[in-house]
Amino acid sequence: MPSLMPRLARLNNLAEGRMRGLADEELMVRVARGDADAFDLIYERHADAAFSLAYRISGSRAAAEEVAQDAFLALWRNGARYEQSRGSVRNWILGIVHNRAIDALRRAVRHESRRAGDEGLAERLMAPDRTDEEVSRRQEAGTIRTLLDDLPTDQRRVIELAYFAGFTHTEIAEMLEIPVGTVKGRMRLGLDKLRLRMEISGVTA
Amino acid sequence: MSVSGPRYCGNADTAGAYVLGALPEDEAYEFELHLAGCARCQRDIHHLSGAADALASAVPMVSAPPELGDRVRAIVRAEAELLQAAGPAADRPERKARGGWRSLRPRIAVGGTLAAGLACGLVIGAVTLGGSSVSTRAISAQVLQPGVAHDASATLSITGGRGTLEVSNFPSPPAGRVYEVWELGSGKAPRPTNALFSVNSRGSGTVAVPGSLHGVREVLVTAEPLGGSLVPTRSPIIAANTQA
Numbered sequence: 405m406p407s408l409m410p411r412l413a414r415l416n417n418l419a420e421g422r423m424r425g426l427a428d429e430e431l432m433v434r435v436a437r438g439d440a441d442a443f444d445l446i447y448e449r450h451a452d453a454a455f456s457l458a459y460r461i462s463g464s465r466a467a468a469e470e471v472a473q474d475a476f477l478a479l480w481r482n483g484a485r486y487e488q489s490r491g492s493v494r495n496w497i498l499g500i501v502h503n504r505a506i507d508a509l510r511r512a513v514r515h516e517s518r519r520a521g522d523e524g525l526a527e528r529l530m531a532p533d534r535t536d537e538e539v540s541r542r543q544e545a546g547t548i549r550t551l552l553d554d555l556p557t558d559q560r561r562v563i564e565l566a567y568f569a570g571f572t573h574t575e576i577a578e579m580l581e582i583p584v585g586t587v588k589g590r591m592r593l594g595l596d597k598l599r600l601r602m603e604i605s606g607v608t609a
Numbered sequence: 610m611s612v613s614g615p616r617y618c619g620n621a622d623t624a625g626a627y628v629l630g631a632l633p634e635d636e637a638y639e640f641e642l643h644l645a646g647c648a649r650c651q652r653d654i655h656h657l658s659g660a661a662d663a664l665a666s667a668v669p670m671v672s673a674p675p676e677l678g679d680r681v682r683a684i685v686r687a688e689a690e691l692l693q694a695a696g697p698a699a700d701r702p703e704r705k706a707r708g709g710w711r712s713l714r715p716r717i718a719v720g721g722t723l724a725a726g727l728a729c730g731l732v733i734g735a736v737t738l739g740g741s742s743v744s745t746r747a748i749s750a751q752v753l754q755p756g757v758a759h760d761a762s763a764t765l766s767i768t769g770g771r772g773t774l775e776v777s778n779f780p781s782p783p784a785g786r787v788y789e790v791w792e793l794g795s796g797k798a799p800r801p802t803n804a805l806f807s808v809n810s811r812g813s814g815t816v817a818v819p820g821s822l823h824g825v826r827e828v829l830v831t832a833e834p835l836g837g838s839l840v841p842t843r844s845p846i847i848a849a850n851t852q853a
Binding site: 438443455456457465541571576589591599 | 621622623624625626628629630631632633656657658659660661662663664665666667668669670671672673674677678680681682684685686688689692693809810813815
């Protein structure tokens, strides 16, 4: 009689293979039911993006790790709150990371010093592309960075100060010594242009 | 509420600040009230969100450290085991929702005596996870301080002899103090570590216990002056028995 173990191993591999074929949205249904294997796959697919955003905002490896861990555990514990109609799983995760990283930044109130220390980490830890999808995402990310860089400086500046540094429009207005209305107008114009140029370039978030 | 659809809305510029998270809380709240009834702003938010989302995915990509994945997966595995042990009626381990962990405790408690009415948490179990490459025990620690929120909890996860302490619903350390991790070995005096931590606005915090836990009976936490102490100046607020 053949051993049971190889058959079980084959069944496990089959199950894992099927799971890998599931879309993020399908995996999130399982995560909401407490399926740790489904969570593993979600983590595998989005950990680099989540850590990268946390690092871009916090400027330190330790803070980025804390934010990313916090965000993924929140996803695990609140998976049932994900609503497909409100966007992709990736954007949902990055939204959680963004909120938490900005919260941490605002609490820390050390905008001046937070970039010190880990400068250059991005170059040292540049994530390798493992799949075609990652290659495609990296290319799109590069395109979006170019489009952002091409915005008029005053518009790009207020967008980056708000999104990556966590300043409110009133703080930015004080910093740049311009009216709050001007700050809001530049944000709006910059985002409009970015969106339009993304559409022309055929890239999506 | 009926939804209007003007060609122009005076809040048009506010939509940009909103999707960037640049509105102070009170203004964000006011805008959300407006948003509920303004189709124009709803369309704007939908349109501009695409650009704001793009900012998140356009950052230079760096690899998440492998140890981050090990930690996150170990905690998730441990919680999944606890959920499974608690049965289908158990709530998800979201600690703020409808009892969360509290609803699990009576079902999976394996022992632990409350310390003279002070303890508000108790040892709820140790789960050993046999993975292909990592074995993790998740130990729920005693929370020993009167006045701490009744749903405060602390979990020590031990993977490969190394520990990570995670607290939830915890108060911030008193002004001028920071939480410090101590190890209690065979002697009576706790050994100081350089692990100092605080909690975020939601009362969550995570700290790695330095070094190996080999020979460590208990992991303790006290609130110490900023910079830490060599000898505890206060009673422990957390006690995790590594042999539980």
